[in-house]
Amino acid sequence: MTAAAPAPQVWPTLRAKDARGLIRFLVDAFGFEATAVYGEGDLVEHAQLSWPEGGGIMLGSDRDDGSPWQLTPGSFGCYVVCAGxxxxxxxxxxxxxxVIQEMNDTDYGSRGFAVRDPEGNLWSFGTYRGEPRAQ
Known part of the structure; x- marks a missing residue:
């Protein structure tokens, strides 16, 4: 952890129609690590996928269980910092x-791209680490 980039403590969350399939895709396609996956059979109650460079996401199966935490599968978008x-x-x-945006260089110094996963979620990856926080 540095003064310019504190350890991530915001965990974006999504729901998926095929959570186990999405987990496999995110591990294979992007390199997330399946740190925890809870649930039986096709149902994923909770999963934590860690990003090797810090932080991660949480996800679970789409279900109508009366939970106040209802999210529409395929409506998620996320920017992920990556070195390569x-x-x-x-x-x-x-x-x-x-691919929804080819590899490109931005005027603010980032190099990256954007893609859609099999559930329809949008993922943008790039080298931009954000601006330093005011002290």
């Missing part, structure tokens, strides 16, 4: 991610 976007782009495309 070119290699990750090749990995994601090889695993079947649908």
């Amino acid at each position: 976007p070119d290699a990750l782009y090749e990995r994601a495309v090889a695993a079947g991610a649908v």
Whole structure:
């Protein structure tokens, strides 16, 4: 942890029609690590996928169980910081991610790309780590 980039403590969360399939895709295509997956059979009650460079996401199966935490599958979007976007782009495309923005360099110094996963969620990967926080 540095003063410019504190350890991530925000965990984006999503629901999936096929949570186990989405977990496999996110591990294979992007390199997330399945740190915890709870549930029986096709049902995923809770999963934590850790990003190797810090932070991660949480997800579970779409279900109508009266929970106040209802999210529409396929409506998620996330930006993920990565040190090697070119290699990750090749990995994601090889695993079947649908490219929605080709590899590019931005005017604010980031290099990255964006794809759609099999559930329809949007994923943007790039080198931009955000601006330093005011002290």
